Amino acid sequence: MSAPAIKAVLGPTNTGKTHLAIERMCAHSSGAIGFPLRLLAREVYDRVVAIKGEKAVALITGEERIEPKDARYFLCTAEAMPHDGGGHAFVAVDEVQLAADRERGHIFTDRLLNARGREETMLLGSATAAPVIRSLIPHVEMTERPRFSTLTHAGAKKLSRLPKRSAVVGFSSDQVYSIAEMLRRHRGGAAVVMGALSPETRNRQVELFQNGEVDYIVATDAIGMGLNLDVTHVAFASLAKFDGVKRRRLMPAEMAQIAGRAGRHHRDGSFGALIGAGGQDAEFTEEEIYAIEEHRFQPITKLFWREPEPRFDSVGVVIEDLSAGPGERELAPAPEAIDLAVLRKLADQPFARAIRGPANVRRFWEVCSLPDFRASGVDTHARFVTRLWQDLRQGYIGADYVAARIAELDTVRGDIAILQGRIAAIRSWAYICQRPDWVLARDEMAARARAVEARLSDALHMRLTERFVNRRTSVLMKHLGNDPALLPISLEDDGTLLVEDQAIGKLEGFRFSIDPHAAAGDRKMLLSAGEKALPRILAAQAEKLRENGLAGITLDNGRVMWGSQEIARLEHPVDPAEPRLKPARELDRLPDGAREAFVDALTAKVREWLAPLEPLRKLQLASKSEDATSWARALLLNLLDGHGIVTREHAGLENLPKEARPYLRKVGVVFGALDIFAPALLKPAPRIAMKQAGIDSRPIDEAMRSVVPASSPLPAGYRPAGEQLVRVDIAEKLFKQAHEARAKGPAAKGGNEKRGRGAPFMLDTALAVSTGLTPDSIRRLLGAAGFRFVEGKPLAEGAFGPALPDRWRWLPQRAGARAGARAGTGPGARRGDGERRTQGKPRHAKGGAKGKPQGKGRGPKQGANTKPNEPRPENAFAALKDMLS
Numbered sequence: 088m089s090a091p092a093i094k095a096v097l098g099p100t101n102t103g104k105t106h107l108a109i110e111r112m113c114a115h116s117s118g119a120i121g122f123p124l125r126l127l128a129r130e131v132y133d134r135v136v137a138i139k140g141e142k143a144v145a146l147i148t149g150e151e152r153i154e155p156k157d158a159r160y161f162l163c164t165a166e167a168m169p170h171d172g173g174g175h176a177f178v179a180v181d182e183v184q185l186a187a188d189r190e191r192g193h194i195f196t197d198r199l200l201n202a203r204g205r206e207e208t209m210l211l212g213s214a215t216a217a218p219v220i221r222s223l224i225p226h227v228e229m230t231e232r233p234r235f236s237t238l239t240h241a242g243a244k245k246l247s248r249l250p251k252r253s254a255v256v257g258f259s260s261d262q263v264y265s266i267a268e269m270l271r272r273h274r275g276g277a278a279v280v281m282g283a284l285s286p287e288t289r290n291r292q293v294e295l296f297q298n299g300e301v302d303y304i305v306a307t308d309a310i311g312m313g314l315n316l317d318v319t320h321v322a323f324a325s326l327a328k329f330d331g332v333k334r335r336r337l338m339p340a341e342m343a344q345i346a347g348r349a350g351r352h353h354r355d356g357s358f359g360a361l362i363g364a365g366g367q368d369a370e371f372t373e374e375e376i377y378a379i380e381e382h383r384f385q386p387i388t389k390l391f392w393r394e395p396e397p398r399f400d401s402v403g404v405v406i407e408d409l410s411a412g413p414g415e416r417e418l419a420p421a422p423e424a425i426d427l428a429v430l431r432k433l434a435d436q437p438f439a440r441a442i443r444g445p446a447n448v449r450r451f452w453e454v455c456s457l458p459d460f461r462a463s464g465v466d467t468h469a470r471f472v473t474r475l476w477q478d479l480r481q482g483y484i485g486a487d488y489v490a491a492r493i494a495e496l497d498t499v500r501g502d503i504a505i506l507q508g509r510i511a512a513i514r515s516w517a518y519i520c521q522r523p524d525w526v527l528a529r530d531e532m533a534a535r536a537r538a539v540e541a542r543l544s545d546a547l548h549m550r551l552t553e554r555f556v557n558r559r560t561s562v563l564m565k566h567l568g569n570d571p572a573l574l575p576i577s578l579e580d581d582g583t584l585l586v587e588d589q590a591i592g593k594l595e596g597f598r599f600s601i602d603p604h605a606a607a608g609d610r611k612m613l614l615s616a617g618e619k620a621l622p623r624i625l626a627a628q629a630e631k632l633r634e635n636g637l638a639g640i641t642l643d644n645g646r647v648m649w650g651s652q653e654i655a656r657l658e659h660p661v662d663p664a665e666p667r668l669k670p671a672r673e674l675d676r677l678p679d680g681a682r683e684a685f686v687d688a689l690t691a692k693v694r695e696w697l698a699p700l701e702p703l704r705k706l707q708l709a710s711k712s713e714d715a716t717s718w719a720r721a722l723l724l725n726l727l728d729g730h731g732i733v734t735r736e737h738a739g740l741e742n743l744p745k746e747a748r749p750y751l752r753k754v755g756v757v758f759g760a761l762d763i764f765a766p767a768l769l770k771p772a773p774r775i776a777m778k779q780a781g782i783d784s785r786p787i788d789e790a791m792r793s794v795v796p797a798s799s800p801l802p803a804g805y806r807p808a809g810e811q812l813v814r815v816d817i818a819e820k821l822f823k824q825a826h827e828a829r830a831k832g833p834a835a836k837g838g839n840e841k842r843g844r845g846a847p848f849m850l851d852t853a854l855a856v857s858t859g860l861t862p863d864s865i866r867r868l869l870g871a872a873g874f875r876f877v878e879g880k881p882l883a884e885g886a887f888g889p890a891l892p893d894r895w896r897w898l899p900q901r902a903g904a905r906a907g908a909r910a911g912t913g914p915g916a917r918r919g920d921g922e923r924r925t926q927g928k929p930r931h932a933k934g935g936a937k938g939k940p941q942g943k944g945r946g947p948k949q950g951a952n953t954k955p956n957e958p959r960p961e962n963a964f965a966a967l968k969d970m971l972s
Contacts, residue, residue, distance in 0.1 A: 098232035100347025118177035119161040121168035150517035178204035183212035192391030193421035236350040241357035251302040258328035267555040276556030282309035287544035311345035340384040392418035399445040499546035596652030597673040626681040645781025663697035699772035731768030760822040794859035808868035847894035873899035
């Protein structure tokens, strides 16, 4: 029977080695592959599950174990892989050149030497490992595979000049974050991949890049270990890293391992340095460029080795075996790893002397081998291991204790660093829960730990995306160079303008405003995107408004408003029949045809709103008519200035010939006692229209009630009457009634016009009261027109007969005095408001000289039955009252 085949498939990246191993494993009845990263193990696990189904495939890493009962294919990390291959028909070890790594090399060396399949063994890695593999395994079948595509040096580039689908590699979390932040500001963002991320976070970050949501990915050198990405260019932010001992420059083979991520299958890739990222050593030498492009590297001559199966007679024996040197010249002693450093440190503790027997020693070594996921260092990690060992000395860790520790970490609050720390801590507990003999209710606790890690990973992905991905900028970067008609911009019901699902601003009416939360550097791009699509969006808005009859558009103080936005303005003077509109500049973004149609619709709507102003237009036309005299034209202009109302004292009546009045009455002008006005303009519709058009900015009573409470400033169409205001046409009716009552009084019958001015007369105030005027307001209003209220005195004590009624006198102001009383004034309140200037002095008989006694028989005219110089008894009280007044 021939020995199982051992094949070494070597070559640079992008040669299909991993794909070949998957195909070969699936062709066997069972198999196992060991990978350098659990991220890669998880990726291949998903691929094999798609081929063989979940029940046939297992995933085993330090923190995660998915092991169906009937699993036949195992995807593992190198550390979790069985030492001897586990008896599988096929066994493969990926990236075997890592056997020369100072920290983990001894693990890969052991798998290279001891992991074997029953039928086939495959070693995958770089061609640099060929000599040492051939030396250690003489009968190996060596196959070198060429790279599918060409890898060329593209020179150093600034971050702003990086081509799309680029990967930027840094060697510290601070450098990765700073580069990702710069890419977010300038290029829309980047995905972030680091070895410390959980598989869920890593996969979701990679998905951002693979789906095209971002065009850049920033990663540590973990990207070089088999992550298959659609990368066309790899940019090195630095060419040096800290290897656990010192900071050193990468070897050309290490550079090639990372640069080889560029290019997929037969698509060529490129690599280069990144300028301005803080890496002073990020410049390739000519020798390094040649080595990377031609895949020619110095071969590996030594592999690190450590005893894979130490004796467990005592703790000291374990340390001795792990510190022993190898027997082959191709192998070198492995540098002290953290597990051995922790074992040495704890071996000096008092409790270590109590560890007896191979089983306890083995168990103690397994506890010391707990990975330092938190990268806390030997001292801190040793304290954690000590507490773990104290809990395990009794046999198992209680489920309640483990559940409490897991629950402490189950919170998604905090920033990226805090969440990474929690994920590292939960990875420690996930590792502990995977051990079959460490935790009670192992499966339940392991499931809880995985669930918490998944939640923390989701939260970390969100934080990374929020911080390093500007989805809006990323989307715009993809579309801004396209035809504006193809830009995927949509308008939400609330006016939000979206590009795909990212808000770029808001449309209020026809005004576009950039999202106020946008960064200053993004505003120019957002404005450019909005302006490209605005003509199409605004044309649709205008068409929709026209179809809905311009619903929601109003006229306010000469401004055509849509909501809170002014979209046009009335130009003055306003002709109600042909209003002139000045569209707002926001309408200039409308296409020409759409703009003209919309402005025409607005003009028609404004003409409809201003239709009640036809009486005003009639006055305008009359003022320009050839039939109007210059004096009539002057009065009409005064009337227009007063928006349909002007007081007599400001109307210029003293120069208006009487023959001009018929023409003015014909066009709707009324000459009142105190005001000249156009009654048609005192109705609600014209007053509202004047307010809307901005013709009259005074406040109005929209119902134009006859009487309203006094207010300041004075509303249009009203005049003051004490604590009330009365519409001027209603006031004119009351004045007319008062004059008619005066004309019918005793003075008019006597025919003495001069005496009739001050003669008392009776006035029925029922009409005034019916309008809502109070008695005080009636007296003040009539007082403004020269009517003085004379209160009827009660009968004297002991007198009989009816009391004297309230009466009125008409005492107009003298020529040149001010006509009409101001608001809040009335008869007797001021001199000149219906009072004679001889107030407080005795009246003299007609014909008598002022201040001189009258002669005998020169008294007031006597009645027929009255003696000379003796007043009639029935008129005695009236005479006395008249004199005192």
